Amino acid sequence: MERRILAHDVRSNGEQLITRKEARALIASGHYRPSTGAPYGATHYRRSLDDGSCLHLVVEARRVRLxxxxxxxxxxxxxxxxxxxxxxxxEAVSCGALAWSMIKLLAR
Structure with a gap:
């Protein structure tokens, strides 16, 4: 399944829906570590690759994506x-807005 994702067209990120069973197997492999990302209500895992990229596993209530x-x-x-x-x-815009709000609060 990871090979399918990595063989994606250069104009996409190769995102595919996977089963919860496949996700559990990926997590159990030890190659994926907890991470962050959007959507915020999901659980995120990433597998670092040698070329500086990564595979991003997003586990949501209704679906699982890689x-x-x-x-x-x-x-x-x-x-x-x-x-x-x-x-x-x-996410960058959200973080920037949050940082600006905090700076304004601290400046008071």
């Missing part, structure tokens, strides 16, 4: 920044 992220946010700060700019723009 996709390929070009930049692994756990690899280093540069990769985290590239991930936010490239794949997590809405």
């Amino acid at each position: 996709h390929h992220d070009e930049f692994d946010p756990h690899a280093n700060l540069v990769s985290l920044g590239m991930h936010v700019l490239h794949e997590a723009r809405s």
Whole structure:
């Protein structure tokens, strides 16, 4: 299943729905570690790959998805920044708004 995801078209992230049984097997493999992401109500896991990318497993109440992220946010700060700019723009805007609000509160 991971190979199918990694063989995706360059214009997509290869996202596919997988079963809960497949997700449990991926998590049990020890290659996936807890992570964060959107949607916030989901449980996230990532598997770092040698090329600096990662596989992102998103476990939601109604579905389980696996996709390929070009930049692994756990690899280093540069990769985290590239991930936010490239794949997590809405999260970046939310974090920016939160940071600005905190700065305004601290400035009072």
